[in-house]
Amino acid sequence: MASDRKSSSANAAQGRAPEWADGLKQLYDSVVEEDLPDSFKNLLARLDEIDPRRGNPDNGSPSQSPDGRGAQQ
Amino acid sequence: MSDSDPAGQSPRTATEKAAFKRELTDVVPHLRAFARGLCGRPDMADDLVQETLLKAWAAQDRFEPGTSMRAWTFVILRNAYLTDMRRNRFRGEYDEGVAERILTAPAGQEEPIHLSDLHRALLTLQPERREALLLVGAGGFSYEEAAEICGCAVGTIKSRVGRARAALTEMLANGNIPRRSTDDEAAHRAILEELDVVAAGNGVSSRG
Numbered sequence: 001m002a003s004d005r006k007s008s009s010a011n012a013a014q015g016r017a018p019e020w021a022d023g024l025k026q027l028y029d030s031v032v033e034e035d036l037p038d039s040f041k042n043l044l045a046r047l048d049e050i051d052p053r054r055g056n057p058d059n060g061s062p063s064q065s066p067d068g069r070g071a072q073q
Numbered sequence: 074m075s076d077s078d079p080a081g082q083s084p085r086t087a088t089e090k091a092a093f094k095r096e097l098t099d100v101v102p103h104l105r106a107f108a109r110g111l112c113g114r115p116d117m118a119d120d121l122v123q124e125t126l127l128k129a130w131a132a133q134d135r136f137e138p139g140t141s142m143r144a145w146t147f148v149i150l151r152n153a154y155l156t157d158m159r160r161n162r163f164r165g166e167y168d169e170g171v172a173e174r175i176l177t178a179p180a181g182q183e184e185p186i187h188l189s190d191l192h193r194a195l196l197t198l199q200p201e202r203r204e205a206l207l208l209v210g211a212g213g214f215s216y217e218e219a220a221e222i223c224g225c226a227v228g229t230i231k232s233r234v235g236r237a238r239a240a241l242t243e244m245l246a247n248g249n250i251p252r253r254s255t256d257d258e259a260a261h262r263a264i265l266e267e268l269d270v271v272a273a274g275n276g277v278s279s280r281g
Contacts, residue, residue: 020191020241020242020245021210023188023191024191024195024206024207024210024211025210025211025213026188027110027188027191027192027195027211028106028107028110028207028211028212029106031102031105031106031109031110032102032103032105032106033102034102034105036101036102037119039119039123040101040119040122040123040126043123043126043127044094044097044098044101044126047094047097047126047130048094050127050130050131052085052130052131052132052133052134
């Protein structure tokens with residue numbers, strides 16, 4: 001359990017990293033490095049207008065009911 | 074509908090809210106990358122991320138400051154994805170053009186692996202294996218973190234990653250890459266059963 005703390009050991013656990021392992025990271029990073037589309041900037045700007053305690057823009061958060069009590073505990 | 078709800082968590086201060094939003098903003102590129110890997114189509118992936126952001130915002134009282142925002146939001150994104158998949162929104166969706174556009178040949182390799190092949194091969198994996206490999210192999214999460222995100226045992230994640238790696242290696246080595254993502258009923262069923270477990274229990278493990 002303690003031996004695989006970080007991502008580098010994920011590869012080590014399997015012996016050596018397959019040759020495509022870098023490619024997987026590249027695929028992921030290529031999206032991370034993309035410029036954020038305006039639609040996201042707009043959405044982020046709009047969030048402040050939504051009161052998280054009351055507003056439920058789309059059918060809401062996971063396992064939390066609109067009155068904030070939710071299903072759990 | 075009451076403004077002061079004594080049973081709920083205490084409302085966040087403006088400072089806390091701003092900090093939450095800043096962290097949420099920072100993880101958006103990662104959410105997009107994870108979503109793209111999960112469902113393949115950029116437009117659907119971005120819809121999924123927008124849905125995730127709204128849900129995360131609505132649930133922000135449940136986020137524990139100091140814990141990983143990326144892991145917390147990945148759980149929300151994953152659940153949204155599974156719900157959408159259950160409604161068949163992502164079945165067999167694959168955009169050939171996307172992978173071609175991000176094709177790059179790594180320098181200094183005799184036979185470069187085309188990222189388009191890798192991407193296509195990735196999308197043919199069973200969903201739960203693809204997800205595990207994305208989290209560990211691309212997202213850089215530890216097995217423990219990935220297990221928390223998926224709501225399953227660490228050993229299960231290790232096994233899924235191992236199988237995903239073996240399948241990809243085999244496909245890439247033999248050039249045996251299906252043209253389109255497959256509809257594997259068994260895999261869908263397995264992942265949906267897992268979703269039920271997550272829904273019944275405590276999917277977002279940000280609270281103690």
